[in-house]
Every structure is written in C-alpha cells, then in structure tokens.
Amino acid sequence: MELILFYLTSAVAIFATVMMITRLNAVHGLLYLILSLLAVGVIFFLLGAHFAAVLEVIIYAGAIMVLFVFVIMMLNQGQQTIEQERVWLQPGIWIGPSLLASILLVEMLVIVVLGGHAETGHVVDSRQVGIALYGPYLLAVELASMLLLAGLVGAYHLGKPMLKTTRPRGNS
Amino acid sequence: MNGIPMELGLLLSAVLFVLGLIGVMVRRNLIMILMSLEVMLNATGLAFIVAGSRWGQADGQIMFLLILTLAAAEVGVGLGLALQIFHRFHTLDADSVNEMQG
Numbered sequence: 001m002e003l004i005l006f007y008l009t010s011a012v013a014i015f016a017t018v019m020m021i022t023r024l025n026a027v028h029g030l031l032y033l034i035l036s037l038l039a040v041g042v043i044f045f046l047l048g049a050h051f052a053a054v055l056e057v058i059i060y061a062g063a064i065m066v067l068f069v070f071v072i073m074m075l076n077q078g079q080q081t082i083e084q085e086r087v088w089l090q091p092g093i094w095i096g097p098s099l100l101a102s103i104l105l106v107e108m109l110v111i112v113v114l115g116g117h118a119e120t121g122h123v124v125d126s127r128q129v130g131i132a133l134y135g136p137y138l139l140a141v142e143l144a145s146m147l148l149l150a151g152l153v154g155a156y157h158l159g160k161p162m163l164k165t166t167r168p169r170g171n172s
Numbered sequence: 173m174n175g176i177p178m179e180l181g182l183l184l185s186a187v188l189f190v191l192g193l194i195g196v197m198v199r200r201n202l203i204m205i206l207m208s209l210e211v212m213l214n215a216t217g218l219a220f221i222v223a224g225s226r227w228g229q230a231d232g233q234i235m236f237l238l239i240l241t242l243a244a245a246e247v248g249v250g251l252g253l254a255l256q257i258f259h260r261f262h263t264l265d266a267d268s269v270n271e272m273q274g
Contacts, residue, residue, distance in 0.1 A: 006176050010184045017188055017211055021195040026203045033207050036188075040214055043184070046176065047225040052217075052233045059240055060214065064247050071251045072203060075258055122228030132230040133237070140234070144241040151245025158252030 001114075005107055006046055012100050013039035019096065026072050030065065031097040037061040038104055045111070048123040181222030188215035202254045202264045206247065213243045 016036040023029035037060045044053035133141060188211060195208030217236040224232015254264065261268050 017191045049221045049233050052236045124230050128230040129233045147245050151248045155248035155252045
C-alpha cells in the first residue's frame, strides 16, 4: 500500500519537474515547481518525517514560491503583461497542475481514511527533532541564523533601487 | 513493517537532482535557473530525509532544516541579483552577463 502511494507520488514529482524544466513561461514553470515540492512533501510524510513535510509545504511551497511570484510580477510590466494575463486566464494552462494536485489530494485522503496504516518508516516526531535541534545542534542553529541575516542584508542591498543606472558599467 | 526501501528514495532523490542539474545547464532564463536550483536543493533534502528515516534518527530532518535555511537565503540573494541584472541589461538572459571587466 505504501509502495503504491510512494510510486504514484514519485511519478507526480518527476513528471512535474520535467514539465517545470520544459515550460517556456516562468509562471507556468512555477506552477509545476510548486506541484513538485508538494509531491516531495507527501513523500516526506510517507517516510515518517511529519515535521519536515509540514515545513516543506509552509516554507518551500509557501514562502519561497511567493518570492518567485513577486519577482516575476515585478519584472513584467506594461501592456505586454495585460495581454499575457489575458492569455493566462484562458482555461487550459491550469488543467495539468490541477490534475496533479488532485492526485496528491486523493493520496492524502487515502492516508487519512486509512488512519495510521499508511505511514511507513520510523516516525520521527517533532519532539525528537526539537530536542536534537536545541541540544547538539545549537551551534548549527546559530550559524543558520547568521546565514539568514547575511541573506537579509544582501537581499536588501541588492534590492535597493538603482540610482546610477545610466553610469557606464564596469568602472565601479 | 513493510516500509519503503531506502534505495528507491535515494533513486528518486538522484533523479530529481539530475533533472534540476539539466535545468540549470539547459535553461538560460535566470528565474528558471533559480527554480532548477531549488529542485536540486530539494532533492538533497530528500536524500537526508530518506537516510534519517532509514535509521530512525532526527538528524536527517535537522539537516533538511539547515538546507531549507540555505535555500531561503540563496533565493533572496539570487532574486535580488536577478532584479539588478534586469535593471542593468533589460533582459533575464544569463548569457548577456558575460562582459565582466574589472
């Protein structure tokens, strides 16, 4: 039973990734990328890593993908965007991702209906993760916070509006 | 318990990693390159989770947490760089940024 779910989810993940690579439009690729991440999250759940599955959905498929959406929105401006949006709102683009998402939804329903019988592997709950995270891995948490701070400062510096765009580049 | 074999999980991780690598090498749009990098990081995290589930330890999930942090920082800086490149060159083509002169 778990193997069937695993194979199905793996097929969804690989198919979504292939579709993501081959899309010409960035937003269509983003849709399939979100599907790929959600499928990997279901695989995490099947492997018994519930905390990692929740983090995958919330942070990867939620927060990081929102960053991509914002940047794609910022980079496309003007009349061209309006025509693009008109094309995107046509039915047909979202059918593929919706089908894959419904497959994942059916899998989750099957898992919920079956109760605890569909979970495999050794379930490592969040209590163990938290104890290990703030015990032996405390230094790694500090390093991760430093990395996030560096990323924040770098993103703020790079995201500032360019004041001297017309300056000939290369002499700074 | 009839669980998922570790080899299958690692195989899926390798396939996803290679797909992301192909995406990084083939695509020339900066946004698509960053998305392919996300796929590669995600595949690495999947390998850690599979190993942690195999031995029943929490270390795999902790390594996944660190990879998640790395991915968040990398996406922030990478998208900022993409914005700068778009403002300077008015394109997202990665091949247009080959004029480095110091």
